[in-house]
Amino acid sequence: MTVAVVLLATALVTVVALLAAAGAGKLARMDGATYPAALTRAAVTFAAVITLTATVAGAFAPLLT
Template sequence: MPGLVVVLLTAALVVVLALLAAAAAGKLARLDGATYPTAISRAAITFAAVLTLAATLTGALAAVLS
């Protein structure tokens, strides 16, 4: 049971960090003069990139540790 809690908390932390990175990317895009659709697109790309990076790191660590 404690292992499941750690996994769920880690997943929640990764999603929160991805949301923060996406919000920052969207805000920076708007400050740079981008339109709202462009800013939302950049935020979505950043969100997906952070989640992809987290998944890649998890896979690499799983391969190394097992």
């Protein structure tokens, strides 16, 4: 069962990161940024969400075991 929970949590984090990246790219484009600049902002947002999630999971891991 733990494998299923890990897979579902990973899928949820990926979807949230993709939504945040899409929102950041759209907002950047609406602000007048070029397509490469908007794509860069979206990529940075995606990486930030994944990094933040990994950091929080790492901090909570000792508490949950």
